[in-house]
Amino acid sequence: MPVTWLRALREVVRSGLTIEEARLEPLLALRTAVGVAIIIGPALWLASPAYAASAALGAYSAGATTFQRTWRPRKVIALGAGAGLALSTFVGYLAAGRLVTFLPLLATWAFVAGMAWAVGSTAGIVAATMVGSMLVTITLPTSVGRALEHAGVIALGGVVQAVLILLFPIRRWGAHRDALADALAAVADYARRLRHDPTAPFDAEPLMTARDAAAVTPSQARTRPSVLHGPRGLAERILPVVAALADPDVGAPVEGPGRDRARELLDAAAEVLDAAARSIRRGTPAEVPSGSTDVLRVDEENEVLEGPARQAAERLVELLGEALEIAGIGDACGKTPTPPGPAGAQFLVRPTLVRLVPVVVRAVRRELRRDSPVFRHAVRLSAVATLGYLIAARLPVGHGYWAPIASVMVMRPDFHRTYARAVARLAGTLAGVGLATGVVRALGPDAHVFGVLAVFSAGLSYTLIRTGYAYSQCFTAAYVVFLLGMGGQAWEQTAPERVVLTLLGGALAMLAYVVFPAWETPRLTGRLADWLAADGRYTAAVLRSYTEPTREHHADMRRALLASREARAAWQETYDQARQEPVRPRGLTSREAQEAQEALKRFGRAAMLMESHVPRAGSRLAPEAKRFAEALEADTAQAAVDVREHRNPEWERVEEAFRAWEGSAAGDGSPALRREAELQKQALEDLATAVSRTPLERDVGSAREEQRVRAAAAAEGDGSGLAHRGG
Numbered sequence: 114m115p116v117t118w119l120r121a122l123r124e125v126v127r128s129g130l131t132i133e134e135a136r137l138e139p140l141l142a143l144r145t146a147v148g149v150a151i152i153i154g155p156a157l158w159l160a161s162p163a164y165a166a167s168a169a170l171g172a173y174s175a176g177a178t179t180f181q182r183t184w185r186p187r188k189v190i191a192l193g194a195g196a197g198l199a200l201s202t203f204v205g206y207l208a209a210g211r212l213v214t215f216l217p218l219l220a221t222w223a224f225v226a227g228m229a230w231a232v233g234s235t236a237g238i239v240a241a242t243m244v245g246s247m248l249v250t251i252t253l254p255t256s257v258g259r260a261l262e263h264a265g266v267i268a269l270g271g272v273v274q275a276v277l278i279l280l281f282p283i284r285r286w287g288a289h290r291d292a293l294a295d296a297l298a299a300v301a302d303y304a305r306r307l308r309h310d311p312t313a314p315f316d317a318e319p320l321m322t323a324r325d326a327a328a329v330t331p332s333q334a335r336t337r338p339s340v341l342h343g344p345r346g347l348a349e350r351i352l353p354v355v356a357a358l359a360d361p362d363v364g365a366p367v368e369g370p371g372r373d374r375a376r377e378l379l380d381a382a383a384e385v386l387d388a389a390a391r392s393i394r395r396g397t398p399a400e401v402p403s404g405s406t407d408v409l410r411v412d413e414e415n416e417v418l419e420g421p422a423r424q425a426a427e428r429l430v431e432l433l434g435e436a437l438e439i440a441g442i443g444d445a446c447g448k449t450p451t452p453p454g455p456a457g458a459q460f461l462v463r464p465t466l467v468r469l470v471p472v473v474v475r476a477v478r479r480e481l482r483r484d485s486p487v488f489r490h491a492v493r494l495s496a497v498a499t500l501g502y503l504i505a506a507r508l509p510v511g512h513g514y515w516a517p518i519a520s521v522m523v524m525r526p527d528f529h530r531t532y533a534r535a536v537a538r539l540a541g542t543l544a545g546v547g548l549a550t551g552v553v554r555a556l557g558p559d560a561h562v563f564g565v566l567a568v569f570s571a572g573l574s575y576t577l578i579r580t581g582y583a584y585s586q587c588f589t590a591a592y593v594v595f596l597l598g599m600g601g602q603a604w605e606q607t608a609p610e611r612v613v614l615t616l617l618g619g620a621l622a623m624l625a626y627v628v629f630p631a632w633e634t635p636r637l638t639g640r641l642a643d644w645l646a647a648d649g650r651y652t653a654a655v656l657r658s659y660t661e662p663t664r665e666h667h668a669d670m671r672r673a674l675l676a677s678r679e680a681r682a683a684w685q686e687t688y689d690q691a692r693q694e695p696v697r698p699r700g701l702t703s704r705e706a707q708e709a710q711e712a713l714k715r716f717g718r719a720a721m722l723m724e725s726h727v728p729r730a731g732s733r734l735a736p737e738a739k740r741f742a743e744a745l746e747a748d749t750a751q752a753a754v755d756v757r758e759h760r761n762p763e764w765e766r767v768e769e770a771f772r773a774w775e776g777s778a779a780g781d782g783s784p785a786l787r788r789e790a791e792l793q794k795q796a797l798e799d800l801a802t803a804v805s806r807t808p809l810e811r812d813v814g815s816a817r818e819e820q821r822v823r824a825a826a827a828a829e830g831d832g833s834g835l836a837h838r839g840g
Contacts, residue, residue, distance in 0.1 A: 121693060121694065129532075129540070137576060138576075144281055145179065146569075146572030152168040169567060171267030171270025178190050190235075192272065197239065201244070204218065205222075223499070225240065230490060231473075286341065292326035293327075302383070303352070303356075323345045333463070344389060351433070355379060366422075371419070374418055378426055388436075424726065425726075499517075505614055515610065542587075542611065549566075564599050567595040570595060637684075639757055648680070650673045651676070652742070653673075654674075659723075681717065716800070743770075745770075762801050
């Protein structure tokens with residue numbers, strides 16, 4: 114941040130061709146490929162290759178959507194995708210035949226597909242598939258009646274996939290189990306890292322994913338295994354306790370028997386949490402090493418830990434006792450359904466598809482502004498799909514729809530993923546078309562053989578769908594070649610054309626991002642401000658729970674924690690994307706962003722340490738903490754405005770409240786809490802140092818940053834040249 118275009122493109126190529134580490138799911142791929150086969154076989158036997166192609170499109174696309182990251186039942190996703198593909202096909206046919214009607218429809222459909230990203234990545238990907246369906250299938254029917262038939266056959270593909278999911282469930286609730294197990298395993302890994310690095314940071318993404326997975330519809334809640342209910346909250350409560358136990362400022366001493374005891378407890382905690390994670394993931398009871406359970410005993414007379422460290426140890430032992438019950442019982446109670454009752458009282462609510470409509474409308478309305486990356490993506494998608502269709506229609510090739518399809522399927526709201534997927538699609542298409550072409554030429558025309566090969570290619574595509582876009586796309590391209598060959602298209606008409614048109618579509622997608630970008634780099638300052646304000650509200654909520662530990666204040670603290678995590682995740686996503694963008698930094702240089710990030714991480718960590726000692730209901734501690742909470746919330750809110758408007762933040766109220774706290778007699782009763790508040794004040798001072806500069810210094814810093822990146826790129830190029838000459 115920034116990087117040169119040459120370096121950015123090198124990273125794009127490397128990313129697009131990278132094999133991702135993902136667990137293969139061959140049984141899921143086999144079941145979905147069988148759904149494609151069930152559709153292709155009867156269609157070839159009872160109807161024609163054209164019907165078989167339509168049916169295969171619906172079954173393949175509906176099956177592919179079930180591999181997307183979503184917590185709704187897969188059969189619902191398959192049915193929804195099949196219905197959407199059928200509607201897109203029929204509406205496309207009604208407008209086909211004349212550019213004056215089809216182009217406005219294509220532009221509108223593509224714009225809506227782009228805005229679907231406001232709901233989430235799954236919705237955006239499924240919507241893009243529907244645009245592709247409109248472009249392909251309008252070439253197949255010859256009348257409105259035939260169009261209805263093809264649309265019905267496409268919808269039937271989604272129905273077949275849904276029925277197979279219903280009849281042959283594979284790891285029912287498996288994704289939800291994995292999400293919860295990953296959250297427990299992440300806390301276990303954190304406990305192990307704290308043994309060696311007492312101030313190690315924690316990435317809350319697994320906990321956020323587990324919470325997202327815990328939201329279910331009322332129908333899902335009736336069948337959800339009860340083992341998926343409580344462990345997420347347990348992981349949330351254990352996290353600040355292990356951090357407080359390990360911290361050298363407020364927990365165990367830096368060296369000596371106390372530190373050794375803390376390491377034992379942290380190791381035992383990791384063992385118990387890992388056992389609980391395995392139990393939930395597999396649905397079977399798990400055994401915890403006896404040595405770990407022996408460690409989890411706090412001897413009243415011989416315990417070496419004292420003060421806040423001992424309180425943290427006792428709290429950790431109490432919480433791990435609950436984890437031991439989970440690890441010992443496993444899924445024995447997993448068949449017990451969630452008791453019916455008011456939605457909000459029993460589970461995190463996920464709206465049904467009908468009630469999702471107003472949620473989608475609100476999400477889309479929030480993104481209908483010129484500076485929104487989603488809106489700009491929708492505009493790019495609409496323009497590129499229309500332009501690609503027009504250009505391909507003028508070229509002396511058939512199947513011109515491959516150009517806009519390639520553009521629609523690779524485009525994403527951000528620069529890096531769009532370019533990486535364009536490279537991956539081209540590479541996968543070249544490999545897949547070349548492979549399939551050789552097979553077609555060797556076997557000769559045979560619709561039934563091509564149908565079998567299409568199903569085989571679909572199965573391989575599903576199997577590799579999570580290992581990298583290029584590798585899945587290779588077999589998707591082969592699948593399409595076999596499908597068209599099944600319909601009577603010669604390989605000479607399909608292979609070279611698709612390569613050329615895929616290259617055209619990818620080039621248009623890349624060019625669109627250059628002409629109308631939505632860079633994340635300018636958004637860094639706003640994301641940093643949002644994170645600062647959210648952390649300030651979270652810390653204030655924690656401190657209020659000290660002064661008055663009521664149920665309402667605990668609920669406020671939980672809401673503020675979730676908002677803080679969301680703000681930090683938004684910053685991290687923007688920061689990671691900005692580091693890959695070939696644009697000049699605006700507002701924050703690379704070094705400033707890194708230093709500000711580290712300061713805010715320490716600020717949030719101190720708040721987490723405070724949370725570990727929040728008193729139980731009915732007790733009152735640290736009255737001076739209330740004044741500090743008010744000062745902290747006010748100063749961080751104002752500082753967020755200052756950071757967003759490129760002014761230097763100040764902490765006058767925080768410093769005044771802390772001095773008053775130090776001088777009060779009440780401050781002597783809570784030394785650990787006051788030390789944590791001091792850590793927060795130091796983190797805020799470091800944040801101010803990171804972002805506070807005069808406008809002249811900021812301009813000079815940005816120029817130096819750009820010169821530094823150019824020099825590094827030149828040195829890298831020289832090194833490559835020397836290595837080449839040396840070779």
